[in-house]
Amino acid sequence: MNSDHTIKSIQDLFKEELKAVFPQREIESVTYILLEHLLNYSKIEIHLNKNEKIEQNILDEICKALGALKKSVPIQYVIGETEFYDLTFKVNEHTLIPRQETEELVHAIINENRIISPKILDIGTGSGCIPIVLAHNITGANISSVDVSEGAIATAKANAQLNQVKVDFYHRDFLKWEEFSWDKDFDIIVSNPPYVKESEKELMADNVLSYEPHTALFVDDNDPLIFYRRIAEFAKNHLKKGGKLYFEINEALGQEMIELQESLGFSSVRLMKDLNGRDRMTSAEL
Numbered sequence: 461m462n463s464d465h466t467i468k469s470i471q472d473l474f475k476e477e478l479k480a481v482f483p484q485r486e487i488e489s490v491t492y493i494l495l496e497h498l499l500n501y502s503k504i505e506i507h508l509n510k511n512e513k514i515e516q517n518i519l520d521e522i523c524k525a526l527g528a529l530k531k532s533v534p535i536q537y538v539i540g541e542t543e544f545y546d547l548t549f550k551v552n553e554h555t556l557i558p559r560q561e562t563e564e565l566v567h568a569i570i571n572e573n574r575i576i577s578p579k580i581l582d583i584g585t586g587s588g589c590i591p592i593v594l595a596h597n598i599t600g601a602n603i604s605s606v607d608v609s610e611g612a613i614a615t616a617k618a619n620a621q622l623n624q625v626k627v628d629f630y631h632r633d634f635l636k637w638e639e640f641s642w643d644k645d646f647d648i649i650v651s652n653p654p655y656v657k658e659s660e661k662e663l664m665a666d667n668v669l670s671y672e673p674h675t676a677l678f679v680d681d682n683d684p685l686i687f688y689r690r691i692a693e694f695a696k697n698h699l700k701k702g703g704k705l706y707f708e709i710n711e712a713l714g715q716e717m718i719e720l721q722e723s724l725g726f727s728s729v730r731l732m733k734d735l736n737g738r739d740r741m742t743s744a745e746l
């Protein structure tokens with residue numbers, strides 16, 4: 461990349477180079493995210509300074525990022541971070557990129573529970589987005605979170621530090637929860653576990669399939685509710701009376717999720733819709 465590039469010429473270059481990979485609007489958005497990150501500018505500052513020449517070391521970074529974007533690497537992995545519920549999270553090959561429906565789940569938990577200093581367990585930490593946002597927004601909360609991936613736990617610990625909250629993270633295979641000792645008085649248990657059936661792989665976008673960790677996403681077609689069943693069984697014995705269980709779910713499995721939780725003795729089992737009107741969350745009470 462020659463050293464005469466300005467913000468405007470980079471925007472034009474990206475439009476041309478990425479037109480086979482993304483739709484036009486996405487190219488614009490991805491280019492803004494990258495430039496905001498590398499130049500430490502807001503969108504409006506990018507706009508106001510579009511004739512500014514870009515320094516060589518930044519151009520080298522832009523060149524590397526362009527190569528990755530051409531291979532459909534998600535922009536969040538290219539810059540190594542993303543925004544979730546107004547906080548910044550590091551993301552990498554060990555963590556799922558947090559999704560908007562998960563923000564909605566966290567929002568429901570924050571708004572529906574006014575308990576003083578609740579004790580909360582999150583299962584399937586990933587980037588740590590759920591426990592960290594809860595810790596940031598619920599005063600005095602005592603929060604633990606577990607994940608089978610050591611890489612996810614390390615990233616989540618770094619994110620808790622970045623956002624200056626305390627969460628206790630544990631490396632655990634939750635499908636073997638009987639092998640570990642747990643507190644028995646949680647007020648809230650929450651999970652966004654793996655829930656995409658292996659057979660749904662072919663319907664998924666290449667950039668999800670190629671770059672997001674498969675342990676975070678997929679479950680065996682023969683038992684797609686395995687995590688929900690194991691977590692609900694655990695919650696029956698580890699929630700306080702009146703405690704709440706929250707799940708993010710596969711929109712195709714809403715009815716099964718209600719039946720599963722009612723059959724285990726939970727009450728007030730509720731399906732919740734996301735902003736697009738799809739059944740993407742449940743809440744239940746013990």
Ligand SMILES: C[S@@+](CC[C@H](N)C(=O)[O-])C[C@H]1O[C@@H](n2cnc3c(N)ncnc32)[C@H](O)[C@@H]1O
Pocket residue numbers: 555556557558559562583584585586587588589590606607608609612632633634635652653654655675676677
């Ligand atoms: C759908 S991701 C959710 C990540 C994060 N909570 C979020 O909402 O972005 C599911 C997480 O469960 C973890 N996981 C998969 N199998 C697990 C197991 N057996 N025990 C504990 N965690 C597991 C994955 O590593 C992944 O981080």
